[in-house]
Amino acid sequence: MKITFLGTSSGAPTRHRNVSATAVQPERGKPWVLIDCGEATQHQLLRTRLSPLQLSAILITHVHGDHCYGLPGLLASCQLNGRKAPLTLVGPHAIWRYLQAVIECTEMRIDYPIEFIPVDGTLDLEAAGFRIQACALSHRTECWAYRLEECEIPLQLDVQRLKDEGVSPGPEYAQLQQGRDLQLPDGRWLRSADYTRPSRAPRVAVIAGDNDSPERLTGLCADAALLVHEATYTADVLEQVGPEPQHSCAAQVARFAESRGIPNLILTHFSPRYLRKARRRGDRQISEIKTEARTHYSGQLQLAEDFACWLISRDGLLLPL
Incomplete structure (x- = not known):
């Protein structure tokens, strides 16, 4: 199971990070699944080996723009590139309404079949060699997490x-x-x-949308080898911002992952205020997020980077590619 990060910033892109999008592939085979599709995701794909024509399903966590503004453009490019194969689109009802409005207002043409599946707690879908399930999160709009479990075990x-x-x-x-x-x-x-x-246990990855209550993921994370979760802030910044945006800090997510015994944790969806390197006094650095999480979590911990690719090995290790 391979995880490729196409966008890791929250709200708006930065010089080094695009907004949310994550690709998941089986260990073998070309079909893949996309979780979220922020603005310019199709441009990010040009810098990878992932083919939009091999895309089996798109899973949108919620309707906020940094998670879905890239969807119409990606679908339109699939049309221009001659896609014929059906594509499954999963997400809240608002995603389908948004897409239909764009199609109507821009005269967008899509000839290949798109099957829209409204996400709910009973979702049980197979795509690209994965069994996909979902659970509701706590955000200021309807938001979901997705569990991807290998289907075909030797x-x-x-x-x-x-x-x-x-x-x-x-x-x-x-x-x-x-x-x-x-x-x-x-x-x-x-x-x-x-x-x-x-011959072995199936590999499981859980990829969550925006969420201020990591404990909502308890059931979905059963036997998970990997949790990918937002850590938009550090705890002190979250306290300053207040609860209204309904995001998590690194400490919250790390405590949850530790309590559930999840062996691998990748944090993503970072506020643009966190820089790779401080340029002036008072700048916040991305390393602060990892330092805070490490205080509460003893497993393998990583901060997502655009274009970083990770393999969950058959024995559950998280390996860079």
């Missing part, structure tokens, strides 16, 4: 049981391991499910 064959039942190694072993039932020459039927089991 099967491990129970060789000893087959031998005990008099089935010698041969082509039948391969068929069973591929998930196919078969009939033996003696008339016996063998069900693959009776002689195989998953």
Whole structure:
């Protein structure tokens, strides 16, 4: 499972960060899923190997512009590039209304099929090799988090049981391991499910939209290898800003991830006030966010950067690519 960050700033872009967009790919294969599509996401894609024509689904967390203003442009470019394959769009109802208004007012043409699925707590979708589910977050508009879980896990064959039942190694072993039932020459039927089991646990990543209550993610994060969550502020800035924007600080997210035993945490959606390097007295630095989170979290911690790509390995490690 690969995670590529296409935008990591909140509200507005900076010189080094575009607004929110994150790509998720299976370990093998070209189809992929996009979570959020801030302004200029299609321009960011030009600097990656991700093809919009291989995009299987777009999952929008909420209707605020830094998460969806890039959607019409990306869909229009897919049309111009000759896309024929269907595309699944998931998000709040407001996203579909927004898209329809843009289509009407700009004479935008889309000939390929778009299936819009309104997100709710019962979402259960398969796309690009992932099972996708969702849960509601706490923000000043309807907002969601998405859980992506691997669907296709290689099967491990129970060789000893087959031998005990008099089935010698041969082509039948391969068929069973591929998930196919078969009939033996003696008339016996063998069900693959009776002689195989998953070779490992599926990898799970949870990618959240804007949210001031990380505990809302408790159920969705069960067995998750990775949580990607906003850390718009440090705690002191959040106190100054007040609760109205309904964002999280680094300490909140880190405490939650630690309490749930999530082994890998990537923070993103940083306020533009946090700079890579202070230019004058009083400037806030992005390193402050990591320092605050580290105080409360003992797992592998990273701050997202535009174009950074990470692999969740089969044993649950977070590795840079």
